[in-house]
Amino acid sequence: MLNNELKEIDVKKLVGKRIREYRQKYKMSQETLSEIIEIDSKHLSNIELGKNMPNPQLLLKIANTFDIEIKDLFEFYHLLPPKDLKTALNGLINRLDDEQLKYVYKYIKTFVI
Secondary structure, three states, rough: OOOOOOOOOHHHHHHHHHHHHHHHOOOOHHHHHHHOOOHHHHHHHHHHHHOOOOOOOHHHHHHHHOOOOOOHHHOOHHHOOOHHHHHHHHHHHHHOHHHHHHHHHHEEEEOOO
């Protein structure tokens, strides 16, 4: 993560959103997931809403349930507001060498009509 650009992010909310994304991707209800990871469904709801932060053991149970690594629950740049996302992208682009910049330009251009 780029430390200087996004100091004020709410990690609890973003982790909660990521957990909800995976739960919905696997078409699970909160009740089903809470049973699998052995917590109360209200606690899971509070986690997904960003009110509670899961402890490391619970993060591991969640990651194992979705067959992902814990770090995947902390990859949430795509959940940031567009302005913050553009700032983060600009920071990454500024660190590219000339050759890398050419490849990134070609890749991004394929999405723009």
